[in-house]
Amino acid sequence: MALLEISGIDVFYGRVQALHGESLEVDQGEVVALIGSNGAGKTTTLRTISGLHHPVRGTIKFDGKDITRSEPQNIVNLGICQSPEGRRLFTRMSVLDNLRMGAYTRRNQADIKKDMDRVFELFPRLKERLNQIAGTLSGGEQQMCAMGRALMAKPKLLMLDEPSLGLAPILVETIFQIVREINAQGTPVLLVEQNATKALEVAHRGYVLETGNIVHSGTGKELLSSKEVQTAYLGM
Amino acid sequence: MAETVQRLRGTFFTLNVNSLLNLAGGIAVLVAIIATLQRVFESGGTYFFQTLGFGLAQGAIFALVALGYTMVYGIIELINFAHGDVFTLGAFFSLAMMPLFGLNPSSSGAGVILPLLGLFVITMLFCALVNITIERVAYRPLRHAPRLAPLITAIGMSSLLEGVMFIWRGPFNLAYPDFLPEQQLSLGGGITIAAKAVFVIILALILMVGLTFFINRSKLGKAMRATAQDRDAAQLMGININRTISATFFIGAALAGAGGIIYGLYYNSVAAFDGFAYGLYAFTAAVFGGIGNVPGAALGGFMIGVIAAMSDGYFTVAWTRPLIFGILIFVLVFRPTGLLGMRVPEK
Ligand SMILES: Nc1ncnc2c1ncn2[C@@H]1O[C@H](COP(=O)(O)OP(=O)(O)OP(=O)(O)O)[C@@H](O)[C@H]1O
Numbered sequence: 001m002a003l004l005e006i007s008g009i010d011v012f013y014g015r016v017q018a019l020h021g022e023s024l025e026v027d028q029g030e031v032v033a034l035i036g037s038n039g040a041g042k043t044t045t046l047r048t049i050s051g052l053h054h055p056v057r058g059t060i061k062f063d064g065k066d067i068t069r070s071e072p073q074n075i076v077n078l079g080i081c082q083s084p085e086g087r088r089l090f091t092r093m094s095v096l097d098n099l100r101m102g103a104y105t106r107r108n109q110a111d112i113k114k115d116m117d118r119v120f121e122l123f124p125r126l127k128e129r130l131n132q133i134a135g136t137l138s139g140g141e142q143q144m145c146a147m148g149r150a151l152m153a154k155p156k157l158l159m160l161d162e163p164s165l166g167l168a169p170i171l172v173e174t175i176f177q178i179v180r181e182i183n184a185q186g187t188p189v190l191l192v193e194q195n196a197t198k199a200l201e202v203a204h205r206g207y208v209l210e211t212g213n214i215v216h217s218g219t220g221k222e223l224l225s226s227k228e229v230q231t232a233y234l235g236m
Numbered sequence: 237m238a239e240t241v242q243r244l245r246g247t248f249f250t251l252n253v254n255s256l257l258n259l260a261g262g263i264a265v266l267v268a269i270i271a272t273l274q275r276v277f278e279s280g281g282t283y284f285f286q287t288l289g290f291g292l293a294q295g296a297i298f299a300l301v302a303l304g305y306t307m308v309y310g311i312i313e314l315i316n317f318a319h320g321d322v323f324t325l326g327a328f329f330s331l332a333m334m335p336l337f338g339l340n341p342s343s344s345g346a347g348v349i350l351p352l353l354g355l356f357v358i359t360m361l362f363c364a365l366v367n368i369t370i371e372r373v374a375y376r377p378l379r380h381a382p383r384l385a386p387l388i389t390a391i392g393m394s395s396l397l398e399g400v401m402f403i404w405r406g407p408f409n410l411a412y413p414d415f416l417p418e419q420q421l422s423l424g425g426g427i428t429i430a431a432k433a434v435f436v437i438i439l440a441l442i443l444m445v446g447l448t449f450f451i452n453r454s455k456l457g458k459a460m461r462a463t464a465q466d467r468d469a470a471q472l473m474g475i476n477i478n479r480t481i482s483a484t485f486f487i488g489a490a491l492a493g494a495g496g497i498i499y500g501l502y503y504n505s506v507a508a509f510d511g512f513a514y515g516l517y518a519f520t521a522a523v524f525g526g527i528g529n530v531p532g533a534a535l536g537g538f539m540i541g542v543i544a545a546m547s548d549g550y551f552t553v554a555w556t557r558p559l560i561f562g563i564l565i566f567v568l569v570f571r572p573t574g575l576l577g578m579r580v581p582e583k
């Protein structure tokens with residue numbers, strides 16, 4: 001039994017169907033990439049896992065529990081946290097307060113402190129800017145803050161929605177390196193990316209989403225070397 | 237090239253119109269200040285400080301009510317028109333509860349302090365429960381409806397509360413007991429201020445400082461700020477937004493209920509429809525300070541209170557309402573973010 005099991009979910013926005021019977025899994029220790037072109041339904045998938053939308057059909061199970069109809073706060077409590085598309089920081093709060101909001105559901109102050117230090121190790125930049133208002137951070141710093149904030153929930157599954165979007169190439173490299181590191185420290189990651197090549201290089205496995213349908217899946221290597229995936233998503 | 241010229245001309249003209257209007261506004265404010273100053277000098281210091289004290293006291297009450305408008309607006313972008321009536325309800329309810337605490341119109345002295353404290357607690361709780369019920373039945377079901385829908389139910393709730401108070405106690409002014417000391421406190425140099433005004437100002441300040449600490453320090457306060465800034469992101473942090481929104485209505489109404497008692501104690505009279513005009517003044521104060529901004533609402537409340545008192549005291553009462561709503565329109569047109577509006581990028 002996988003850590004996260006999505007089976008056959010249909011998700012609608014009003015009358016428009018965004019996901020068509022999507023199924024995917026994330027196992028302990030994995031980095032799983034979810035790639036696909038604009039509007040394919042990647043963000044919708046993550047938002048549905050987090051409970052911001054509920055599927056009309058199908059089920060989502062996490063850690064053996066059915067969370068298909070759970071409220072977002074309960075899902076965070078169970079251990080799923082995401083760094084959402086567009087970062088969505090609390091722009092009028094300081095970096096420190098943003099990180100603290102990430103630990104909102106947690107009580108053990110000593111543990112929180114430990115994770116705060118871990119976030120500073122991954123993103124030393126944040127430590128220098130602790131008291132800066134988050135809305136005034138640079139794009140790259142905002143991304144680090146959003147990832148740090150998600151990590152502060154001490155998630156059993158971390159979801160990242162386009163963490164490399166809009167960053168300079170050197171920073172993109174850093175971000176993917178950090179994803180590897182987070183995973184190496186034991187946290188499974190569900191990674192949504194436009195930058196398919198990079199994502200598949202980091203990922204153990206990947207899924208390709210096309211207008212709400214999973215059209216390919218396999219290990220990162222398999223997908224990277226698949227002709228179809230190469231022409232459609234890797235720009236080769 | 238032609239386009240550039242066009243664009244430059246565009247900016248030139250808009251700039252010009254705007255700066256002209258700003259200039260006109262500036263001159264109007266300047267003239268008003270000079271006219272006021274002239275009258276202030278004619279009428280002398282004693283009268284000035286009496287007026288100022290009155291203005292600050294009524295401003296403190298505006299501020300207490302404005303906080304509820306601004307907090308609710310900040311979190312769900314709704315103008316809770318029923319808020320002004322929750323405030324009046326505080327005065328009505330506390331009046332009805334007085335016998336329970338052994339208070340009657342002839343009570344006085346230090347003996348009223350404890351019962352009054354109890355009266356504050358029970359009234360604040362009652363108003364809070366009424367307000368979260370209003371949110372639950374009239375606003376929450378419409379959270380994903382077009383923006384106009386909850387605005388209309390808000391006006392409906394306002395009418396409902398006014399109707400209930402009207403049926404309960406009739407259309408007339410009710411006498412509210414006068415528990416506060418009547419003496420004048422000397423500030424030296426022949427300047428005095430009414431003890432009553434000082435009491436009102438201090439009480440309101442205590443409540444406001446408490447609120448500020450709560451919002452900045454407590455976990456629930458932080459959840460309120462986070463929900464106000466980005467509701468989805470707040471949910472993704474595990475914040476229960478329904479509970480957070482209820483808490484906002486709870487706190488806003490508790491402050492309004494306290495404001496209702498203070499209003500009764502200060503003016504010694506209250507009527508079912510008082511909340512309408514008072515609510516609009518308080519709303520103006522919230523907009524003046526920057527709607528959604530908590531310190532702004534407090535500042536706006538005191539400023540509107542003083543401006544209204546000066547207009548009442550040095551010109552004529554008839555001018556006060558047009559003046560206040562003139563300020564409302566002026567702020568909405570020229571500075572929609574208010575005095576302390578947000579200047580940090582939203583996203
Ligand atoms: N709030 C919404 N209301 C209606 N339709 C929506 C809404 N959000 C997304 N959609 C639609 O659902 C589909 C999937 O959108 P989604 O945001 O999940 O795509 P995505 O794969 O994340 O795309 P991108 O790479 O551009 O972020 C799109 O067709 C989009 O237009």
Ligand SMILES: [Mg+2]
Nearest residue numbers: 042043044085
């Ligand atoms: Mg997306």
